[in-house]
Amino acid sequence: MLHAAAWFVWLIAALVIVSATRNPLYLTLATAAFMTTARAIRRPDELSAAPLAPGRFALYVVPLAALINALLSRTGDTVLLAIPRAWPLIGGPLTAEALVYGALNGLLLTALFTAFTVLNLAVPVRDLIRFIPRAFYPVAVVASIAITFAPTTLRQMQQIREAQAIRGHRMRRLRDWLPLFMPLLVGGLERALQLAEAMAARGFASDGGTVHAARAQAACHERSRMVSIAGLLGILGGGLLAAWQQPFWGTALILSGSAAIVAALWLTGRSIPHTTYRRAPWGYREWLVVGGALVAAAAFLGWGQGSRMYNPYPALTWPVFETLAGTTLLGLLLPALVVNEHDVDSTANPR
Amino acid sequence: MIDFAHVTYTYPDAARPALRDVSLSIPDSAFALVVGSSGAGKSTLLRCLNGLVPHFSGGTLTGRIVVDGLDPVAATPSVMSRAVGFVFQDPEAQFVMDRVEDEIAFALENAAIPPEEMEARIADALALLRLTPLRRRKLDTLSGGEKQRVALAAALALRPRILALDEPTSQLDPQSAAELLEALVQLNKSLGLTVVLAEHRLERILPFADQVIYLPDDGAPALAGPPREILPRVPLLPPLQSLAQALGWSPLPLTMEEGSAFSRQLSAISGQRSAVGGQQDTVGAVVEAQGLEAAYGQTMALRGVDVALHRGEIVALLGRNGAGKTTLLKSLVGLLRPRRGEVWVEGRSIAKDDVADVCRRVGYLPQDPNALLFADTVLEELHITLRNHGSAVEDAPIAPEVLLERLGLADKAQRYPRDLSVGERQRVALGAIMVTQPGALLLDEPTRGLDYRAKAQLLDLLRAWRDEGLAILLVTHDVELVAEAADRAMIMDQGAIIAQGNSADVLRASPTFMPQIARLFPASEWLTVADALYGLSCASTPSS
Numbered sequence: 061m062l063h064a065a066a067w068f069v070w071l072i073a074a075l076v077i078v079s080a081t082r083n084p085l086y087l088t089l090a091t092a093a094f095m096t097t098a099r100a101i102r103r104p105d106e107l108s109a110a111p112l113a114p115g116r117f118a119l120y121v122v123p124l125a126a127l128i129n130a131l132l133s134r135t136g137d138t139v140l141l142a143i144p145r146a147w148p149l150i151g152g153p154l155t156a157e158a159l160v161y162g163a164l165n166g167l168l169l170t171a172l173f174t175a176f177t178v179l180n181l182a183v184p185v186r187d188l189i190r191f192i193p194r195a196f197y198p199v200a201v202v203a204s205i206a207i208t209f210a211p212t213t214l215r216q217m218q219q220i221r222e223a224q225a226i227r228g229h230r231m232r233r234l235r236d237w238l239p240l241f242m243p244l245l246v247g248g249l250e251r252a253l254q255l256a257e258a259m260a261a262r263g264f265a266s267d268g269g270t271v272h273a274a275r276a277q278a279a280c281h282e283r284s285r286m287v288s289i290a291g292l293l294g295i296l297g298g299g300l301l302a303a304w305q306q307p308f309w310g311t312a313l314i315l316s317g318s319a320a321i322v323a324a325l326w327l328t329g330r331s332i333p334h335t336t337y338r339r340a341p342w343g344y345r346e347w348l349v350v351g352g353a354l355v356a357a358a359a360f361l362g363w364g365q366g367s368r369m370y371n372p373y374p375a376l377t378w379p380v381f382e383t384l385a386g387t388t389l390l391g392l393l394l395p396a397l398v399v400n401e402h403d404v405d406s407t408a409n410p411r
Numbered sequence: 412m413i414d415f416a417h418v419t420y421t422y423p424d425a426a427r428p429a430l431r432d433v434s435l436s437i438p439d440s441a442f443a444l445v446v447g448s449s450g451a452g453k454s455t456l457l458r459c460l461n462g463l464v465p466h467f468s469g470g471t472l473t474g475r476i477v478v479d480g481l482d483p484v485a486a487t488p489s490v491m492s493r494a495v496g497f498v499f500q501d502p503e504a505q506f507v508m509d510r511v512e513d514e515i516a517f518a519l520e521n522a523a524i525p526p527e528e529m530e531a532r533i534a535d536a537l538a539l540l541r542l543t544p545l546r547r548r549k550l551d552t553l554s555g556g557e558k559q560r561v562a563l564a565a566a567l568a569l570r571p572r573i574l575a576l577d578e579p580t581s582q583l584d585p586q587s588a589a590e591l592l593e594a595l596v597q598l599n600k601s602l603g604l605t606v607v608l609a610e611h612r613l614e615r616i617l618p619f620a621d622q623v624i625y626l627p628d629d630g631a632p633a634l635a636g637p638p639r640e641i642l643p644r645v646p647l648l649p650p651l652q653s654l655a656q657a658l659g660w661s662p663l664p665l666t667m668e669e670g671s672a673f674s675r676q677l678s679a680i681s682g683q684r685s686a687v688g689g690q691q692d693t694v695g696a697v698v699e700a701q702g703l704e705a706a707y708g709q710t711m712a713l714r715g716v717d718v719a720l721h722r723g724e725i726v727a728l729l730g731r732n733g734a735g736k737t738t739l740l741k742s743l744v745g746l747l748r749p750r751r752g753e754v755w756v757e758g759r760s761i762a763k764d765d766v767a768d769v770c771r772r773v774g775y776l777p778q779d780p781n782a783l784l785f786a787d788t789v790l791e792e793l794h795i796t797l798r799n800h801g802s803a804v805e806d807a808p809i810a811p812e813v814l815l816e817r818l819g820l821a822d823k824a825q826r827y828p829r830d831l832s833v834g835e836r837q838r839v840a841l842g843a844i845m846v847t848q849p850g851a852l853l854l855d856e857p858t859r860g861l862d863y864r865a866k867a868q869l870l871d872l873l874r875a876w877r878d879e880g881l882a883i884l885l886v887t888h889d890v891e892l893v894a895e896a897a898d899r900a901m902i903m904d905q906g907a908i909i910a911q912g913n914s915a916d917v918l919r920a921s922p923t924f925m926p927q928i929a930r931l932f933p934a935s936e937w938l939t940v941a942d943a944l945y946g947l948s949c950a951s952t953p954s955s
Contacts, residue, residue, distance in 0.1 A: 061547065186513060201507070208509050211551065216782075222746055223782035226775045227843055228767040228799030239795070242785035246829060251504055258505035260467050262518040262565065263492035335523045337516035337533070 062399060064187040066346040067179055073353035074175040074392055077360050078168065083370040085381045086360075086389065087167045091118075093392045094174035100396035101182050114174040121173075122166035129162025130154050137375040160372040182395070190336060195328035201264065205255065209248075216247055284324040291320030345398040356391025363388065412605050413437040413460065413573065418474035420455060420464060427630075429455040433474070435635035437607065437622055442599045444616050444638075445609040446645060447626035448862040449832050453609035456626065457575045460607065461495040462488040479572050492518060496566030498576040500860075502558035511553075512537075512546050515565045522569055536564040540594055555732055556587025560594060567598070574598070576608045580615060581860050584732040584888045585923060588615060595619075611862050614649035614891070614927060617642075618666040639663050647863035650891060650927040654940045658947075667930050674931040677947065684915060684942045695758060696721055697851040697882040698743055698773055703752035705738055705906075712738040713749065714906040718884075720851055725873060725883040727893040727914060729924055730903035736886045737778070739903070740853045743884075745769040757850060771800055774849040778856050780840030784828040789820055792828060792843045800847060808848035817875075818842050819868060834865025841872075851882040858889045870896055894918060894926040894938035914938070 078090055095114055131150055136157030145151045185207050192200040217240070224239045231237075294317025302310030360368075364385035414436045421428040429452045437443050445453045458464040462483035465472045476483055479494040499505045508514040515536050519529045537543045540560045550558060559579055566574060574595070580588035596619050598604045610616050623641040625634040634641050639662055642652055651670045655663055664670040696719040705713040712735045720726060730736050741747040743754055745766045754761050761769045777783070786792045793811040794804055804811065815821050818838045823831060828839045837857065845852065854873075858866050866889075873896060877883055887893060893900055893914060900914035902921060910917050915936050919929050926938050937943045 184510065186509060205507060208506060212503065219777070219779060220782045222741075223777050223779075225746065225766045226744060226770040226777070227783065227796045228770060228847075230767060230799070239785050243782050246785075247781060254499065254501070254504040255507065257463055257467055258497070258499055259507055259517075260488040261461055261463060261492060261495075261497035262507075263489045263521040263569065264507075264517075265487065265489035265521070335520055335526055335529065337513065337520055337526065337529050 062182065062349060062395060063342050063346045064183045064190070066342075066349045067182045067395075069350045070353040070392070070395060071175060071179050073357040074178075075172070076357045077389065077392070078171045078175065080361060081364065081368045081370075082164060082168070083364075083367055083379045083381075084164055084167055085379050086364070086368070086386065087164070087171050089386055089389050090392065091167070091171045091174050093389055094171065094178050096393060097396040098174065098178045098181055101178070101399050114170060114177055117173050118166070118170040121169050122163050125166030125169070126159045126162035129165065130158040133158040133161065136373060156376055157372040157374065160376060164370075164372070178395075193325055193329060195325040197329075197334055201259075209251075209255075212251070213244070213248060216251075217244055220244055220247075280330075281328060284327040287327065288321050288324035291317040291324065293317070294320060348398055349395045352391040352394035356388045359388035359391075360385055412439040412441070412479060413607070414475075414477040415459070416475045418459065418472065418476055420459065420472045421470050422455075423469040425470070430459070430626075431630055431632075433626075433633045435624060435633060437605065437624075437635070439605060440599065440603040441605055441622045442596070442620050443605070443607045443622035443624055443635075444613070444620035445607065445624045445626065446613060448628050448647075448864055449611075449834065449860075451626040451628040453626060454577050456624070457497075457577050457607060457609055459483065460573065460575045461491040461497055462486060463497075489521070492571075493522065493569050494571050495573045495575055496563075496569065496571040498559070498562050498566050498574070498579050500578040500581055502555060502562050502582065505562055506550055506558075509550055511542060511548050511550065511561050514550060514561055515568045518565060518568045532568055532570070536568045539567065539598070540564045554587065555583050556590055559583060559587070559591050563591070563594065571604075573605045573607065576606070578609055578611065578860070580610065580612065585890070586731060588612075592616065592619065611860070612649075612889075614651065617649065617652070620665075638665055647867075650894075650940050651931065654928065654931070654943055657940070657944055667927065670927075670931050684936055684938065684946075696755070698754070698756055698884070700739075700743060700754045701752055703739070703742055703754070704750045705735075705742055705747060706750055711906050713742065713752075715752070716903075716906070716908055718743070718901075718908075720882040720884050722850070722880045722882050723877055724898045725877050725885060725896050727897035727900040728884060728886045728903060729888070729890070729893065729900060734903040735906040736903055737855055738906075740775060740855055740884070740886060743853060744773050744775045746775075767799065770844075770849070771847045772849050772851070774841075774844040774847070774852040776837075776841060776844055776852070776854045776857060778859065780837045781829070783840045783843055784836065787827060788825050789815065789828050789831075789839050789842070790824040792839055793846045796843045796846050807846060809846065811842075811846055814842050814846055818872065832865070833860050834862070834868065837861070837865075837869070838872075850880075851884070852876070853884045853886075855886045856888065857885065858887060858892050866892065890918065890924050890926050891939075893924070894928070 074090070074094065078087065081087060091114070098114065131154075134152040134155065136155030138156040139153040140156050140159070141154040143151050143154060186204055189200050189204050189207075192203070220240055220243045223243075229236070229239055294313050296317075298310045298313030298315075298317060300310075301313060304310075364382060367380040367382045367385060370379045415433050418430055418433045419428050420430040433456065445456060447453050455464055458468070459472075459476055460478050460483065464470070465484065466488050472484060478491070481491065481494055483491050506514055507517050512533055515533050516529060519532060524532065534543070537546055540563055542557070542560055542564055545553065545557060545561075550561065553561065559582075563574075563579075576595070580591055583591065592615060595606055595608070599606045599619075608616060608620075617638060620638055622635065623638045623645075625641050625645050627633070634644060642648060642663055643656065648656070651664060651667065654660075655670065655673065658673075660670075660673045664673060698718070698720040700716060700718045703713045703716040703718075704711070716735075716739055718739070728736050728739070738747060742749050745754070745761050745764060756769060756772050784792060786795055790811055793814065797804055797807050797811075812821070812824070815824055818841060820835065820838055820842065823835065823839075828836060831839065857869060861869065870892070873883055873885075885893070885897065897914040899912065900917040901908050901911040902917060902924065903909065910920065915938055918924050918926060918938060919936070928937050928939055928943050929935075932943060935943075935946060937946055
């Protein structure tokens with residue numbers, strides 16, 4: 061499993077490349093690279109496949125975008141079908157250029173969608189939560205619990221629906237929701253209590269646990285609260301000064317106010333005794349993925365200069381394909397290669 | 412290691428204390444079993460060990476508790492978490508994270524263990540419970556037994572000296588429960604961990620326990636000591652100990668081996684069973700299914716199952732978790748439409764019937780009766796079912812009050828169902844189902860979480876209904892219940908019925924499902940204590 065940050069760099073490189081081109085050849089190639097990556101990182105033991113496969117997404121979106129654009133845009137030299145102008149809304153010439161331009165938009169959307177699908181498959185939501193600053197540790201825990209709670213609640217809903225169906229319950233009026241809602245609510249509250257108890261039993265305490273730690277933490281929170289209030293006042297005052305034609309002092313005050321708030325967050329974070337479990341240490345695979353993605357993006361921007369853009373208007377032409385620029389896109393495939401290799405020993409003890 | 416001196420604890424707004432003047436002491440490295448009926452204070456006692464009582468629950472606690480040199484009342488649960496690992500009843504309700512390794516890391520993160528050491532501790536905890544191959548798995552892809560082992564590993568991550576477990580096997584099938592117990596015994600023996608465990612199914616634990624703590628529910632003082640001292644004073648015991656007491660075996664056998672040493676000395680064992688089964692009417696089946704096939708996605712859940720359920724019989728359906736038992740029940744009432752095969756109720760196919768219509772003729776009690784209950788009073792629950800089926804309370808096939816009387820709930824008619832005990836709640840759910848007087852009743856693991864008394868009450872009820880002609884299908888892991896109640900038994904595995912017939916034959920043929928009495932007297936046909944006592948008295952009468 062790759063480090064979440066490596067995946068972020070990969071995603072940013074992918075987004076830069078996709079948004080820098082309108083050439084359908086490059087877009088298709090990039091999408092293919094993303095799909096290959098998605099296929100490579102999907103673990104067989106996880107039933108959670110992407111809810112909407114990128115292939116199916118393309119199947120819907122590309123024709124739809126083409127059609128909509130053809131109906132909205134009436135320019136272009138190659139007229140496929142001349143609908144009488146008198147017809148409301150759809151009247152006017154239907155051009156091949158407009159169809160192609162629309163399909164291109166659909167392709168772009170597909171590429172973006174696929175890139176995000178990869179991130180979704182690669183990085184558990186839990187890892188995203190780890191990026192929440194430590195000062196908000198309780199918030200992070202609550203967020204992670206909400207993620208676990210949602211599927212359980214759905215399962216429970218199913219159970220309750222069945223239980224009510226077997227005693228002859230039918231859904232006819234609004235009132236009929238009550239037999240489903242009440243057990244769900246009560247059951248959810250009971251489960252929340254149980255979970256809170258389980259968390260307390262495993263040492264989760266927002267107050268640091270002991271009386272002494274709680275007191276020290278409260279004092280620290282008090283200090284950082286003062287600091288952040290001062291910071292907010294600084295930003296406010298800076299804004300006012302800037303409005304009063306004092307740009308230098310205004311900017312200075314805003315900057316120092318922001319610094320004070322960051323410091324307050326850091327102070328609070330430090331007072332919470334807590335460490336984070338690092339699932340994947342940063343290793344050569346991460347360097348490979350990050351390096352590959354960055355080189356691909358830079359090289360594509362440089363070498364693809366002449367062929368990146370493509371415009372079907374006013375008359376259709378065949379898009380230019382530069383082999384060098386196309387090859388750089390393969391840099392985005394690196395995760396697929398290294399993840400495969402890593403998966404084999406993922407069950408082995410890392411130490 | 413653990414000392415309680417005159418501990419009395421009352422929950423907030425409770426009329427009487429949950430623990431009354433409890434004094435006990437549990438030595439280092441003991442394996443202590445906490446017994447008592449539901450509501451006797453077993454969970455409360457366990458929660459005193461790590462300070463969840465009173466820190467989490469509120470209420471008033473008097474007396475003195477010392478656990479591993481610490482006072483859990485002065486310290487907080489967060490401090491106690493390093494000394495006491497805690498495992499709860501429902502493996503799913505205690506998970507905070509969604510992956511095995513993250514779940515184990517949670518306690519370590521809270522305790523601010525440095526990341527390098529964390530790695531080693533997680534690896535240790537995984538290895539101890541043989542979970543290493545599952546390390547990166549998502550928790551919802553694990554089986555119930557695996558989940559409970561993850562919960563145990565998570566509790567062990569902080570390397571506590573004491574493990575407290577609140578009915579940890581009640582949600583598991585017998586094999587998974589045995590695996591969990593094996594892990595616990597190993598931790599107790601090899602690491603010297605003190606284990607304190609509350610449980611209803613004593614037969615599973617007694618062979619390993621070296622301390623028993625009995626909490627009587629009549630307010631008498633708690634008893635603690637070696638099993639042989641305490642057990643004779645506990646009212647409801649597993650078959651082995653009940654028989655041993657009836658026959659005056661001394662010292663009281665705790666394991667099957669000790670019991671067999673006594674039973675082998677008895678000669679002249681007649682084969683007959685004491686109880687006569689229900690009067691089965693084999694002419695027409697109330698519920699019948701042929702060639703049922705069902706699947707969840709690519710996984711086959713049922714592979715050609717034939718079942719027939721007749722008036723006046725109790726049929727038990729046994730099998731591991733995931734064998735397809737619940738799927739079969741759901742198919743029989745139309746909650747799940749089979750891919751192939753057909754179901755007939757009272758001779759009519761249900762293929763085109765509404766679930767509600769089928770369920771008026773076939774009652775189905777799901778695993779969790781809580782999913783059923785939502786009304787303000789017990790009586791109202793019964794009325795709601797009648798209204799659902801569009802019939803007036805006056806026209807009900809059985810008056811709700813009469814049914815409540817039979818369920819032993821007559822005095823609870825105006826109570827809020829969710830305030831009742833587990834056993835009572837289940838009987839309310841039964842009432843809500845049986846008020847339409849169906850010809851058949853299907854029950855999914857009805858004894859889960861029930862103490863011996865509630866189980867006996869349920870058993871009496873089912874037998875009475877059977878004798879009046881009800882057809883009953885019982886899905887259960889509880890072998891002793893099958894031995895007591897079932898006329899026929901079926902064993903299911905991977906979606907197919909692999910054994911069926913007379914319950915004595917089926918149970919005795921399977922090494923996993925053999926009841927204690929059958930193990931004690933392998934040459935007989937006996938399944939229950941009553942069988943054995945009856946058989947032994949028959950054997951001794953002619954000679955005297």
